[in-house]
Amino acid sequence: MTATTAGPAPTAQLRSGRGPISFSPTYLALDIRRSLRNRRTLIFLLVMPVAFFLLFGGGYRNSDPAAFVYVMVSMSVYGAMIATTSTGAQVSVERSQGWTRQLRLTPLRPTGYVLTKVASALVLGIVPVVMVLAVGAIMGANLSLGEWLAVGALSWVCSLVFAAFGLFVGYLVPAENAMQFIGPLLALMSFFGGLFQPLNTMPQALQNIAPWMPTYAVGLVARSPITHSGMTPAHVGDLVLWTAIFGIGTALLFRRDTSRV
Amino acid sequence: MDTGINTATGAGAGLRTDRVGRAGTGTLTPAIELDGLVKRFGDVTAVAGLDLVIRPGEVVAFLGPNGAGKTSTIDILLGLSRPTAGAVQVFGLDPVSAVAHGRVAAVMQTGGLLKDLTVKETVQLTASLFRDARPVDEVLARAGITHIADRRVAKCSGGEQQRLRFAMALLPEPDLLVLDEPTTGMDVEARRAFWTAIRQDAEEGRTVLFATHYLDEADAYADRIVMVRKGEIVADGTAAEVRAMASGRTVRAELPGATSAVQATLWEQPGVTSVELRGDTVRIQCQDSDAVLRYLLNRTEAHDIEVTAHNLEDAFIALTGEASASSTKTNPTGSKS
Numbered sequence: 001m002t003a004t005t006a007g008p009a010p011t012a013q014l015r016s017g018r019g020p021i022s023f024s025p026t027y028l029a030l031d032i033r034r035s036l037r038n039r040r041t042l043i044f045l046l047v048m049p050v051a052f053f054l055l056f057g058g059g060y061r062n063s064d065p066a067a068f069v070y071v072m073v074s075m076s077v078y079g080a081m082i083a084t085t086s087t088g089a090q091v092s093v094e095r096s097q098g099w100t101r102q103l104r105l106t107p108l109r110p111t112g113y114v115l116t117k118v119a120s121a122l123v124l125g126i127v128p129v130v131m132v133l134a135v136g137a138i139m140g141a142n143l144s145l146g147e148w149l150a151v152g153a154l155s156w157v158c159s160l161v162f163a164a165f166g167l168f169v170g171y172l173v174p175a176e177n178a179m180q181f182i183g184p185l186l187a188l189m190s191f192f193g194g195l196f197q198p199l200n201t202m203p204q205a206l207q208n209i210a211p212w213m214p215t216y217a218v219g220l221v222a223r224s225p226i227t228h229s230g231m232t233p234a235h236v237g238d239l240v241l242w243t244a245i246f247g248i249g250t251a252l253l254f255r256r257d258t259s260r261v
Numbered sequence: 262m263d264t265g266i267n268t269a270t271g272a273g274a275g276l277r278t279d280r281v282g283r284a285g286t287g288t289l290t291p292a293i294e295l296d297g298l299v300k301r302f303g304d305v306t307a308v309a310g311l312d313l314v315i316r317p318g319e320v321v322a323f324l325g326p327n328g329a330g331k332t333s334t335i336d337i338l339l340g341l342s343r344p345t346a347g348a349v350q351v352f353g354l355d356p357v358s359a360v361a362h363g364r365v366a367a368v369m370q371t372g373g374l375l376k377d378l379t380v381k382e383t384v385q386l387t388a389s390l391f392r393d394a395r396p397v398d399e400v401l402a403r404a405g406i407t408h409i410a411d412r413r414v415a416k417c418s419g420g421e422q423q424r425l426r427f428a429m430a431l432l433p434e435p436d437l438l439v440l441d442e443p444t445t446g447m448d449v450e451a452r453r454a455f456w457t458a459i460r461q462d463a464e465e466g467r468t469v470l471f472a473t474h475y476l477d478e479a480d481a482y483a484d485r486i487v488m489v490r491k492g493e494i495v496a497d498g499t500a501a502e503v504r505a506m507a508s509g510r511t512v513r514a515e516l517p518g519a520t521s522a523v524q525a526t527l528w529e530q531p532g533v534t535s536v537e538l539r540g541d542t543v544r545i546q547c548q549d550s551d552a553v554l555r556y557l558l559n560r561t562e563a564h565d566i567e568v569t570a571h572n573l574e575d576a577f578i579a580l581t582g583e584a585s586a587s588s589t590k591t592n593p594t595g596s597k598s
Contacts, residue, residue: 098373
């Protein structure tokens with residue numbers, strides 16, 4: 001229709017306020033609600049990190065309070081990591097269901113989808129952090145308020161690495177079973193990165209592998225408010241580097257995915 | 262709402278400002294304009310130079326067998342894929358802008374729904390992605406799915422999911438609605454309900470393009486039928502015109518001693534599209550059976566003459582079938598394979 005088109009179809013004519021949009025809070029809220037509805041996700045979020053904490057750290061409760069806190073923070077990191085990675089990896093399922101294609105028939109920019117997934121991952125990542133720290137507090141972990149807050153905030157912020165990792169895997173793996181592949185991978189990375197037990201209790205060979213795991217720096221940085229070490233430029237740089245690697249990998253795969261062929 | 266076709270004269274409307282989609286040339290911008298559209302996937306040519314103009318307000322059936330290039334064309338129209346060559350405009354816009362401005366919406370054949378959301382949540386979510394979407398309850402009602410608003414998508418039947426996709430497509434109040442084989446997998450009742458909703462909507466002036474391989478749907482619901490075969494348009498017109506275009510009628514006669522000279526003479530009669538000679542029997546496909554009959558009765562010894570009219574089904578087979586390219590002279594598709 002042209003500028004000289006008259007009268008009819010008025011709702012269709014004046015659309016000056018329209019155009020692409022970058023983010024929708026409603027979409028984010030519904031995406032989170034959808035995740036919380038999934039029983040498997042709830043087990044990942046609520047049950048597993050706490051169970052692992054009790055399993056690996058429960059024995060230190062009275063014998064070695066420092067090790068107890070070490071495992072507590074590690075498990076809060078692990079929980080956040082599972083939550084963010086699995087949420088990021090949902091793109092694999094949503095791509096296979098044609099949802100990302102459907103979104104391209106709306107004004108939402110393709111980057112808006114990725115942004116929503118990252119935000120959703122980070123919001124869900126708060127849940128296991130709070131759960132594990134609350135259980136730790138109930139069981140008598142003795143930290144100052146500042147330490148609680150710092151440890152919680154760092155566990156959570158560092159999980160951004162894994163939101164990026166999840167997205168990367170979600171765009172890499174075409175099948176619906178990304179999580180089957182991610183679960184064991186995360187467990188291995190956590191074990192070799194020293195999240196499940198203090199590194200100095202592990203054989204030297206494993207201690208040598210640990211720094212190559214993205215989980216290693218995350219653990220050190222998250223525990224730094226208590227250990228007063230670990231928050232070094234090298235380790236923070238390490239985290240930034242891992243986030244950049246997964247972020248750039250995601251960006252490349254995303255471009256391949258959304259390019260119009 | 263009017264169809265918009267007869268409205269290109271209002272002088273005062275020039276004052277309207279819409280930042281996009283108004284060419285300002287003084288003529289009505291087509292809803293769809295495809296110009297020499299080509300789409301190749303490696304060695305396979307899905308769309309082989311398609312020219313098509315659809316005017317606002319038309320309800321057009323895009324008819325053709327599987328692999329004719331319908332879905333490839335629709336994907337390009339919606340900005341989901343890019344043409345290898347040629348130009349595409351939707352209300353004078355490139356397809357991606359047309360989608361972003363809510364001028365065009367689509368009901369795709371499968372997929373595109375999140376199984377663990379409810380029907381209403383799906384519509385709410387989609388509505389939040391448009392700047393000024395219609396109210397959620399309104400589109401649910403228009404698509405006839407208010408009663409299943411709280412049902413999980415996974416628990417909806419194929420027809421219900423299709424009406425959900427329709428509800429989602431209504432949100433931006435699009436000027437053009439594209440439907441890709443929308444009733445696949447629906448039972449007769451669901452198909453009728455779906456088309457009733459679409460048709461009611463089209464009466465308010467919306468342009469509709471639907472791909473289908475159901476001839477009865479094209480016949481019943483379209484103002485215009487565009488038939489495609491191997492990526493090219495083989496027929497374009499009303500259902501009646503397309504029916505006639507295929508091979509209006511078949512004239513069958515006993516013609517003892519017919520020679521190739523007689524065959525050549527028949528071939529030259531006006532409107533004849535094919536002449537087949539088998540023994541003493543001649544089969545003539547033609548537009549104007551009266552002329553052929555007059556010729557046969559006046560100039561030949563023909564007897565036992567039969568005339569049969571063709572329905573849309575025959576037209577479809579004649580125009581889109583494998584054999585059509587070699588047996589008809591009006592068919593423009595002879596260049597390919």
